[in-house]
Structure formats: structure tokens, C-alpha cells
Amino acid sequence: MFELKRGDSGSESASEASIVSQPQLYAQALDRYDYYELNSLFDHYHSGDWNVPAAVAETTSLVEAYNEFFDQDRNAWELNQAQRLVIVAEEITSQTRQSARWLRDRGLDIQAVEVQRFEAPSGDMFFGATTIVDYDETRTKTPARSSPGDRAFTIRVFTTAFPKIKDTLCAPSMDPLLGNLTTNYPYLESQATDHPAPVRYALRVNPYDDKEIKVAIDASGDGNTNAANQLRENRDLFREQGFSVSQRDSMRIVVDTWEGIEVSDLRQEEFIKRVAARYVDLVTLGHEVFNAG
Structure with a gap:
């Protein structure tokens, strides 16, 4: 300026x-x-x-x-x-x-x-x-490996999905749940009493290099091995809904992926709605598993 x-x-x-x-x-x-x-x-x-x-x-x-x-x-x-x-x-x-x-x-x-x-x-x-x-x-130098995601797409997906999951996440607004918005690893955290912390519902946005969009459940941080195991114990539930379940102990334990994504796809209303709908499915199933545990 x-x-x-x-x-x-x-x-x-x-x-x-x-x-x-x-x-x-x-x-x-x-x-x-x-x-x-x-x-x-x-x-x-x-x-x-x-x-x-x-x-x-x-x-x-x-x-x-x-x-x-x-x-x-x-x-x-x-x-x-x-x-x-x-x-x-x-x-x-x-x-x-x-x-x-x-x-x-x-x-x-x-x-x-x-x-x-x-x-x-x-x-x-x-x-x-x-x-x-x-x-x-x-x-002012950007780190060499910094690859921010698409903030406009992220916000559209989260704001489209949030009205359907705000009661599940136990939050009247999205702001206190939102993390890493300016990177390609944005996520929402739950404020539900029985929900493990810091389990995160991530939206991984990388149309530039990997050309992928992912919705995923992460269980990063110390002491969350139990949360990862709990997710894996319910792999059949996730797989029935089209999600894959990995052997990871932290990042991308439960995942759904769109491949071959171009930047232009991120401006398509139908694609935004499709990703938002899968994000809602992910959060809903995640809470079902954790509440049952």
C-alpha cells in the first residue's frame, strides 16, 4: 500500500x-x-x-x-x-x-x-x-514450502455446512471453532463435552500441487491415541458411508478425497455443496462414534 x-x-x-x-x-x-x-x-x-x-x-x-x-x-x-x-x-x-x-x-x-x-x-x-x-x-518472506489453500472456497464450504452441524459441534457461531484458515489445513474443532480434544474435522485444500480436496478427521496432539483407535474400531461404519480409514495415529485417520481438482472447480456452486455435504457426513459420523464410546 x-x-x-x-x-x-x-x-x-x-x-x-x-x-x-x-x-x-x-x-x-x-x-x-x-x-x-x-x-x-x-x-x-x-x-x-x-x-x-x-x-x-x-x-x-x-x-x-x-x-x-x-x-x-x-x-x-x-x-x-x-x-x-x-x-x-x-x-x-x-x-x-x-x-x-x-x-x-x-x-x-x-x-x-x-x-x-x-x-x-x-x-x-x-x-x-x-x-x-x-x-x-x-x-515478509514467505516460507519456501508454504502452500496456502483457497480461503474463499474454505469459507464457502464451512458456512454452507455449519448450519447443519452447529448443534452437533455445540457452538452458536463458527468463529471459536475455526483454525488454520489461511493455510491448506483449515479445520473446525468441536465444543461438545464428550468430544476428545484436539480431534479436528479438517478440510484439506490443495488444488495447486496435489490437485486434491480432502475432508478428514485428525487426532493430533499428545494423548489422542485412544481417539485414533476409537475411530479405527468403527471403520465399518465409516466405510459404509464411503470414507476410508487409515492406520495413522494423528493426521487423516478418516478421509474422503476428490482428485484431479482444478482451481476453477472451487468456484462451482455444485462442487461446494457436494464437499460441504460430505463434511457434514464426516462430522456427524465422528460424533456418533465418540458419543457411543
Whole structure:
């Protein structure tokens, strides 16, 4: 997010407080956008009366334009995984500098940069930039093996399924049950009194590498061997409903899998409903087993 000011960073109508608050609001709004929403904005920009660079004009998607323009080889899911704020002005005032440093020291990736225009003896104009407040680059680097799932798909599946399982999970809302939403291992945990913890009902979303979607029961954490055994003891019940049961002691003990999944499948309403229905079956059977035990 760029906050660009002519003159000093507290000039004209902008107050010192708004200089740092405005880019935070922009970043907060943009952080909620998944790739497909950003790609829709790209389509609007690409087809409008804008002075689009030639390298971008010949592309058909945001990720393709990004890779072409920046000479990168990114996947769609890698875009918009982190927000960085940059305040640019001819002069960064001392108040803006202090505010930016305070936010940086508390974990926000923020920079403050002074940009000046110079005129050479030849009459040519050029710019010089000085970074006044810098961020820690190590905080913004995505781990090499990070493969976030599709947040929009995850939310659609969970919100479609939740009304049918909220009584089973003993929770009036989904928020306290939800974990790992921004990764490809999101899950819901139950608040039922007799339910083992931390047994999780997972939705494994990986259309990028493995091209698979899974619904699974996990029993991760110490002391959950009994829960895993209890699930295996009832393998016939799960298999009758089309689920497979493994010999694992923690992850993916009970599973149903969709293979050969493309990203486009995740936008199909019928597919979302089908996965949500299987997720409901999984949670219902899991609770039946644990309540009987």
C-alpha cells in the first residue's frame, strides 16, 4: 500500500495521524481479497481506458501480468499473502517517522521514503529516494514450502455446512471453532463435552500441487491415541458411508478425497455443496462414534 504525499508528510489536508492510518485501512481492506477478487479488478483495469504497459496488455490474467511485468514465476495463491505499507513524501516529518517506527517495531511491515526531484546542469530531471524508516525483510518472506489453500472456497464450504452441524459441534457461531484458515489445513474443532480434544474435522485444500480436496478427521496432539483407535474400531461404519480409514495415529485417520481438482472447480456452486455435504457426513459420523464410546 502506497500513501503518496506532495510536500512533507503532514502537508495539505492530511493530518499527521492520517498519514499512517490511511495506508493501514487500505491494507486491511485489501487483505480480505482473494486472488479471484483481485483478478476481477485486473480485468476492469485491463479492459478500461487506461495506459496499460505493453507487457500487461498482452496478458489475460493477474498472475500472468504480474509474472510478465516483474519477470517472476509466481502461482496465483502466492499473490496478496502479505501487506507492506509505504509512505512516500518529499519530506518525512519527525512525527511521521516516530509513528512509522512505532508500528514497525510492533510487527507491521512499513516504510517511510523521501523522494526529491533534482535538475542536472544539462536541464535533465531525475529523482533520488532515501528510505527513512525501513522494515525487516525477513518478516515478509514467505516460507519456501508454504502452500496456502483457497480461503474463499474454505469459507464457502464451512458456512454452507455449519448450519447443519452447529448443534452437533455445540457452538452458536463458527468463529471459536475455526483454525488454520489461511493455510491448506483449515479445520473446525468441536465444543461438545464428550468430544476428545484436539480431534479436528479438517478440510484439506490443495488444488495447486496435489490437485486434491480432502475432508478428514485428525487426532493430533499428545494423548489422542485412544481417539485414533476409537475411530479405527468403527471403520465399518465409516466405510459404509464411503470414507476410508487409515492406520495413522494423528493426521487423516478418516478421509474422503476428490482428485484431479482444478482451481476453477472451487468456484462451482455444485462442487461446494457436494464437499460441504460430505463434511457434514464426516462430522456427524465422528460424533456418533465418540458419543457411543
